[in-house]
Amino acid sequence: MHGKQQTELCFSLKYLIQTTALTKRYGSVNAVDSIDLVVPEGSIFGFLGPNGSGKTTTIRMLLGLIFPTSGEIKVLEKSIPRDLGSVLINVGAVVEGPGLYPALSAEQYLARTAKSSAYARAKAKLSGELPSEAPLTPDIDAALELVGLSKVRHRKVKAYSLGMKQRLALANALLYPRKLLILDEPTNGMDPQGILEMRELIATLSNAGTTIFVSSHLLSEIEATCTHVAVIQHGRLLFQGEVSELRNQLPSMLTIGVTDPQLALEILGSQFSLTAEIGSNGLLTVNRGIVRIEDISAALVGAGLGVYRIAEDSATVEEAFVAITGKGSDVS
Amino acid sequence: MFLEELTFILKRRRTLVSFAVLAAIPILVGTVLATLGGPKQGNGPAFINEVTNNGVFLGVTSISTSQLVVIPLVIAIVAGESLSAEASYGTLRYLLLSPISRTRLLVVKSFAVLCYAVIACLFMVFVGVVFGAILFPVGNVITLSGTSVPLLDGILRVIGMGLLAAISTFSIVAIGIFASTLTDSAIGAAAITFGATVVIVILNNIPELVQVAPLMFSNYWASGADLFRSPITYHFIIKNLIEQLGWMTIFFLGAWARFSTKDISS
Missing domain, CATH: 3.40.50.300 (P-loop containing nucleotide triphosphate hydrolases)
Structure with missing residues (x-):
């Protein structure tokens, strides 16, 4: 913007x-x-x-x-x-x-x-x-x-x-x-x-x-x-x-903490076709693909959920980048 | 940039080595002649018989003995590495980005190597005359025609011969610069240049090729000796100058055409 x-x-x-x-x-x-x-x-x-x-x-x-x-x-x-x-x-x-x-x-x-x-x-x-x-x-x-x-x-x-x-x-x-x-x-x-x-x-x-x-x-x-x-x-x-x-264009793993994980799981599935999992600590983990993080948070907040944490695993960003561009060694 | 380039060339270690080689020729020849005496009449390079009578001729003999191999070799090395050494250091791209236009860089480099050729030949003459004067008597100079000219006049003619020897290498300089635009290997460019010179010198000595011999850039190299006639005959000297100018033009244009359109990927 x-x-x-x-x-x-x-x-x-x-x-x-x-x-x-x-x-x-x-x-x-x-x-x-x-x-x-x-x-x-x-x-x-x-x-x-x-x-x-x-x-x-x-x-x-x-x-x-x-x-x-x-x-x-x-x-x-x-x-x-x-x-x-x-x-x-x-x-x-x-x-x-x-x-x-x-x-x-x-x-x-x-x-x-x-x-x-x-x-x-x-x-x-x-x-x-x-x-x-x-x-x-x-x-x-x-x-x-x-x-x-x-x-x-x-x-x-x-x-x-x-x-x-x-x-x-x-x-x-x-x-x-x-x-x-x-x-x-x-x-x-x-x-x-x-x-x-x-x-x-x-x-x-x-x-x-x-x-x-x-x-x-x-x-x-x-x-x-x-x-x-x-x-x-x-x-x-x-x-x-x-x-x-x-x-936003690089797929990454998100860890999301919300007041109602079950509802969040359904919203992610219905609105963005994302498959999330609920861990033993009550946090959601989801591969966001190329869905923008701000869109996800807006949807969750819009549904009346309290979002207390969204963390991106930066190592997966680097991995995704390498996956897009290749490691270089096999490049002609 | 021209002065920078010339001092850059002159300060390089291999240039200093080339000066050592150029000085070694008159010193070796002079020492041999001083200890063993001159060769029998008619043997050896031009003017060698005169050296023991007049030390000034050591400068002349040095040039005429070196003209076919030693001088072309050092010139080929310096000219061949002019651009290729910059390329292999990776400095060529930074010079161009500094910025300096490709044409200007080529002109500066070429002019600096031409100056090196003149300095190298005059240096050899200088060492020859000085060392000759130390080892042998000096005095009035006897010309090829048998007349005698004053010492100062004779020395001027020796310097003139050195200058003509330098100009005789100008085609080699141009070939070297051209070769230097073809490859990023300094040794390669020097080898191409020296190889081409040797081939031309050999072809020039094949009697069957006498019809085309005047087109070869080494054909009039010996014309500098005409300065020691009385009166001086300029016929072959002028032909040599025209010959050098012609080949210089061809190869400098070739170098420019190549360098100005070349992808600098070094």
């Missing part, structure tokens, strides 16, 4: 990523199969799917690294790959993990990136695509500080752990202020502390107005950070919308 209201109220709602029938074919296989992504401005958009489902291929197309077989891409309301240069100025990205020079330190690496982008930034400032106050040279210190690498800035990257390399790749994406961040499995290889910091960082950047598009193969990761989500499998979009909507 909340999302709908927003859509109706804000006529100027912008989509920072919009694809139309985007397809990438390798031989006879559609790695990405006619997907229509819409990523609203200001969202933290989770791109969820098992390994090999087409996430990275999609991201590479959004960034102009590979070219679509068919379909259209708009990023920051400009056409890709036609306006790639002026789009990328405002986009930070981590794609398929870090790509670093083993013999360079973190600082040297970021300096090299800065030099390679210097021409494009200078040009964009002259043409007015970047505001005149936009920095021409990056604040490397700030970027390293932000990802917690200040202390190892002079150490060669070959001595870094995977988690540290991920942080450096993120620093590279955050070298300049960005309108859009595209992060491909950014927590890969990070320790729990790093994952927490990453979530906090994403929240901070989002609050500062950056739209974030983040891919993951973990539902829990997306649920913990994102406002919106798209689920991809075998190159096709299975779902797209707000995270709360996805939750």
Whole structure:
């Protein structure tokens, strides 16, 4: 409901990523199969799917690294790959993990990136695509500080752990202020502390107005950070919308505590065709399928029952997600 | 980005190794000549007989002995890895996302490798002349025509020959850059480039192919020696320049066509 209201109220709602029938074919296989992504401005958009489902291929197309077989891409309301240069100025990205020079330190690496982008930034400032106050040279210190690498800035990257390399790749994406961040499995290889910091960082950047598009193969990761989500499998979009909507579409086990379990059992059966059981503790357990939890509670309350507990078994949510998308290992 | 790229190339360990190899040639040749004396008349590479009379010629001999194998090899390695090494590190995608346009990156990389080729050849000449001056007497330079030119003039001609040797490798640079757009393996691209050079050099020496020999990029490599005639004859030097320009154009265009439309999946 909340999302709908927003859509109706804000006529100027912008989509920072919009694809139309985007397809990438390798031989006879559609790695990405006619997907229509819409990523609203200001969202933290989770791109969820098992390994090999087409996430990275999609991201590479959004960034102009590979070219679509068919379909259209708009990023920051400009056409890709036609306006790639002026789009990328405002986009930070981590794609398929870090790509670093083993013999360079973190600082040297970021300096090299800065030099390679210097021409494009200078040009964009002259043409007015970047505001005149936009920095021409990056604040490397700030970027390293932000990802917690200040202390190892002079150490060669070959001595870094995977988690540290991920942080450096993120620093590279955050070298300049960005309108859009595209992060491909950014927590890969990070320790729990790093994952927490990453979530906090994403929240901070989002609050500062950056739209974030983040891919993951973990539902829990997306649920913990994102406002919106798209689920991809075998190159096709299975779902797209707000995270709360996805939750409703994933079957899960509910434990329901009501004042009259027997009546509740009948209501669940007659109204929703759900088969519930009454446990020895008097609680109902039911596989809700894709019936929305709020509908169930409304029906029970509407029948005059006192509902004192509805609990969803979150482990079954993850299981249901895996059941929908497959584990990934058997994906072509 | 160009300066960044050039220093990036020059600072790499394998580039430093290549300079060690390039310096080793004049040092080895000079040491052998100083201890064992020159070869019998008519044997060995061009100008080698002159070295013991005038150390300046050590630079010339080094270039002419290295032109067929050593110089093409180091150039093939540096050119071949230009884009493919970035691809195998996974840094190519981050350079492009930084952002820099593909065309611009290709131009910067190509120009930097061309500069490396010039630096490498001049470096070899420099080591040759300096080491030659240490080991052997120096003085007025006797030309192939038998006349004598002042030492400074002679040194300028040696430098000119180094420069022409560098320009002679420009087709190899272009082939290397092109190969580098074909594969993500730096070794593979270097092997393709060096292999192609060796094949052309061999074909160029087959008498039956004399009709098409002028089309091969190694055909006029020896033309730099014409700087040591009096007066200098520019006929073959100019043909060499045209030859290099032609093959450079073809392979740089090929590299651009490939790189600008390539799916970067590394």
